[in-house]
Amino acid sequence: MSIQPLVQLESITKNFGPNEVLKGVDLEVSSGEVVCILGPSGSGKSTLLRCINFIEQPTSGLVFVGDEVIGHRRTEDPEVLQQVHENAIARQRSEIGMVFQRFNLFPHMTVLENITHAPRLVRGHSAAVANEAAMALLEKVGLADRAAAYPRQLSGGQQQRVAIARALAMEPRLMLFDEPTSALDPELVGEVLKVMKELAAGGLTMIVVTHEIGFAREVADRVVFMDGGVIVEQGSPAEVIGNPQNPRTRAFLSRVLK
């Protein structure tokens, strides 16, 4: 039996009206791998990430995560996939963590409630179990003392670290990061990247859409460069960032690394 990749994207396309954002993307990510997706804005990298957990439903193509086909159920006929309802997709999503550019913490809940909400509601954990796990996660992201605060009382960097803890509380097998540091003041970027580096070192499978070339070079196992809705080039950070082959990759990097 060959080793299956944890994530497998098969010819993903996505149209917004007449606008073709993704034009057939194939990507495989192994368990424990950290993949950074780079590319100019409008290249479709965020849309691709959102297609993986069906926050955005692909126009065509399939997303395999582990044994699951996201948005579908396997049938007795191996060649037939049954589309499933929103609630079944919700169950599949609970295995995939996501961190957003603008944090999207729930402002009416405390930090602790933000983190325990889904484990209690979706997994049915008791308050005690969920609180204990949440406190351990807050310890991990260095915010144990802010458990009772409301998100608006925190800095952007602190909010994003809470958002990471909230996603981890569901014990996901895969984490998606959608430009996690783009909305932060420059001096707050470091504290979020530090947490992400620790997660990568801990063996978590991560797909990170980012503009942080330094982070990609240092942490990524593989860098994927996207432009115009397709993957233009991929390989190790040394290959793609250090010695890009495609003229579009070179043009992008020369603009970013100036």
Added chain:
Amino acid sequence: MTPTQATARITYRIVPVKHWARWIAAIATAAVLVWIVASFAGAQIDWPTVGEYFTFPAIVSGMGITVALTVVSMLIGIALGVLVAVMRLSSNPVVSGIAWIYVWFFRGTPVYLQLLLWFNIALVFPVVGIPGLIEGRTVDVVSPFVAAILGLGLNQGAYTSEVVRAGILSVDEGQGEAAKALGLPGTATMRTVVLPQAMRVILPPIGNETIGMLKTTSLASAIGASEVLNEAQHVYLVNNMIMELLIVSGIWYLLAVSVLSVIQYYVERRFAKGSSSKALPLTPWQKVVWFFTSRRSVA
């Protein structure tokens, strides 16, 4: 910072801004008030009668009916409003279509007409109930009170649904996405993430509409519901104390609205949780307490 300023500093006398407009407005208002009070005092109004009828059993029980109509109709209105708002935003075209038709009909006809419609519903449906289980003649079931609740509640639901819909749409899309990404089902997302945040937008107009409802219940006197204005009319048709009884019911309405305003203030405060990085401002009552306690501690 010129050297002259540094050497010869002038001690300025500060002249405060004169608020002429405030003074003019205050004097004009006082004059109008004096005139109104004088008119009422000089009119043929028997003030002891006002005091006497203020606690007249029929008036008090009428006020009870008014409050009951308000509370029950608003509860129906809010429940329906939330349901219909969520239906309007559904991706299912049948569901959103039904919601649209409901709002179209109940917002498109006067509430007075709807009250008359419910009161006379027996003309269309002579019997109500589940055939074979519970059945009754509609005329017996739909009393003036029931007709008023149906008419006011269903009409309110149509308006409330628009308020709730606006509230739901005011919540940042990222909130729903974050809940989705955590694996929350749609109903849990709506109930625990979107609606609590929408409340801040929904509550002020709902408070307004509750106050509006309290007064709209007076229309139910047209179908014979024995609310306070209807009772007042019954009384003055007998004793001819028209102004006196109207003043009595007016005072009752003002009292009830004042109580509702206080409730509204505290409910809105409760849902402001987490909406600002600053602490909530003190309530008027807390301010009064603070005023006295802080003074005492200084002295």
